[in-house]
Amino acid sequence: MVPLSYYLVLSGFLFACGVTGFLIKRNILTIFMSIELMLNGVNLSFVAFAAHWHALAGQIFVFFVMVVAAAEAAVGLAIIIAVYRTRETLNVDQVNLLKL
Amino acid sequence: MISVHLILFLAFGAVCVAGAINLLAQTHPINSALSLIAVMAALAGEYLLLGAEFVAAVQVIVYAGAIMVLFVFVIMLLNAGVEERTQGSRVAVLIGIPGMLLGSVLVAWVLLRHSGTEAVAAGALPGDPKTIGQLLFHEFLLPFEITSILILIAIMGAVVLASKPPTSPAGGPARKVD
Numbered sequence: 221m222v223p224l225s226y227y228l229v230l231s232g233f234l235f236a237c238g239v240t241g242f243l244i245k246r247n248i249l250t251i252f253m254s255i256e257l258m259l260n261g262v263n264l265s266f267v268a269f270a271a272h273w274h275a276l277a278g279q280i281f282v283f284f285v286m287v288v289a290a291a292e293a294a295v296g297l298a299i300i301i302a303v304y305r306t307r308e309t310l311n312v313d314q315v316n317l318l319k320l
Numbered sequence: 321m322i323s324v325h326l327i328l329f330l331a332f333g334a335v336c337v338a339g340a341i342n343l344l345a346q347t348h349p350i351n352s353a354l355s356l357i358a359v360m361a362a363l364a365g366e367y368l369l370l371g372a373e374f375v376a377a378v379q380v381i382v383y384a385g386a387i388m389v390l391f392v393f394v395i396m397l398l399n400a401g402v403e404e405r406t407q408g409s410r411v412a413v414l415i416g417i418p419g420m421l422l423g424s425v426l427v428a429w430v431l432l433r434h435s436g437t438e439a440v441a442a443g444a445l446p447g448d449p450k451t452i453g454q455l456l457f458h459e460f461l462l463p464f465e466i467t468s469i470l471i472l473i474a475i476m477g478a479v480v481l482a483s484k485p486p487t488s489p490a491g492g493p494a495r496k497v498d
Contacts, residue, residue: 291474
């Protein structure tokens with residue numbers, strides 16, 4: 221048996237890693253991956269709480285989070301391709317204008 | 321007393337932590353993507369330990385499969401290279417790494433101190449596809465249908481954004497052909 225708090229600590233660590241990656245990375249693709257890491261950390265705490273409180277709705281919510289993450293990945297990667305086509309760079313320091 | 325359950329939790333958790341740290345440490349996006357796949361596969365193991373079989377399967381198929389294949393495909397398409405360090409990124413590393421450690425330690429301390437030691441039993445909750453499906457198509461039918469519209473909009477948005485812009489717009493001056 222594993223205490224609930226262990227799962228939550230792991231989830232919090234994954235989320236913290238995601239936030240840090242979002243802040244310190246300069247490649248737009250790696251920043252996007254850090255967002256996925258944050259979503260995964262939140263999903264773990266959803267499933268852990270669902271098991272702890274015997275509420276199956278938590279797992280349904282993880283399913284919806286995954287659907288939104290898939291939609292976000294498709295649109296986000298399309299935006300990254302569009303940015304690369306106009307700027308020819310993936311470094312976020314050089315992408316500082318909304319105007320094309 | 322150390323149970324098999326705890327040992328499995330620690331093994332999968334170690335893979336998760338190592339993968340997440342490796343994602344931050346690597347400078348090439350393809351290495352970061354591969355370590356993120358390792359994190360997601362290990363998380364599927366954690367879901368199995370919690371009895372969420374359906375979520376574990378979807379995690380492997382959708383996250384580690386579809387989404388990460390999309391990432392790797394875009395990395396290869398754009399020929400992404402090693403990221404260069406700049407002044408701003410050095411400042412971000414100096415502030416970000418201690419901030420992450422502080423945040424993690426704070427969360428761990430609060431959780432371990434203020435929560436009981438009641439354990440989550442393995443397979444305490446039926447998370448098999450049949451139960452999930454019944455819940456999804458009865459109680460959560462409307463949100464489920466709305467997500468299908470969301471996916472449709474995302475598909476159209478991705479096609480519009482990633483398609484090549486017309487070389488000579490209808491209103492603009494036509495390009496001269498030599």
